[in-house]
Amino acid sequence: MSTAAALDHTMLALADPTRRAILQRLGSGEARVTELAAPFAMSLNAVSKHIRVLERAELVQRRRAGREHYLSLNPKPLDEAAAWIDEQRRFWNASLDALERALAEHED
Numbered sequence: 001m002s003t004a005a006a007l008d009h010t011m012l013a014l015a016d017p018t019r020r021a022i023l024q025r026l027g028s029g030e031a032r033v034t035e036l037a038a039p040f041a042m043s044l045n046a047v048s049k050h051i052r053v054l055e056r057a058e059l060v061q062r063r064r065a066g067r068e069h070y071l072s073l074n075p076k077p078l079d080e081a082a083a084w085i086d087e088q089r090r091f092w093n094a095s096l097d098a099l100e101r102a103l104a105e106h107e108d
Contacts (some may be wrong), residue, residue, distance in 0.1 A: 007084055009057035010077045018042075019050050023059060026073035033069045 001009070013019050022036055037047035051071065054060040059078065060071045 003080075006058070006077060007081060010059065010081045013053050013057035013059055014081070016050065016053075018047075019054055022047075022050060022054060023073060026060060026071060030070050030072040033071060036071065 014023075018040060021039075025031060025036060033048065033051065034044070036051070037044050040047055051060065055062065057077055058074055061074050063070050063072075
């Protein structure tokens with residue numbers, strides 16, 4: 001998957017509060033799919049759709065033990081998104097600082 005596509009998948013996954021809540025829970029450690037679904041007022045099938053979006057973004061990893069499915073957090077896509085955001089912030093801060101200096105010089 002290209003870097004741009006991976007970032008798109010990550011941002012899409014993070015855009016939904018249910019998926020963010022699932023990731024937050026997985027920050028505490030591995031959990032069964034049924035445990036992740038328990039706090040939500042939606043069907044297990046609906047939660048599974050959210051999990052598939054997270055898997056597509058590679059934010060979660062699944063392992064099977066018999067009939068149970070366990071999910072764990074993969075923080076790498078979050079780190080990559082944070083790096084992209086930091087890069088954008090540095091670019092825009094530098095650009096706005098340069099604009100501010102130019103405007104200050106123009107006023108003098």
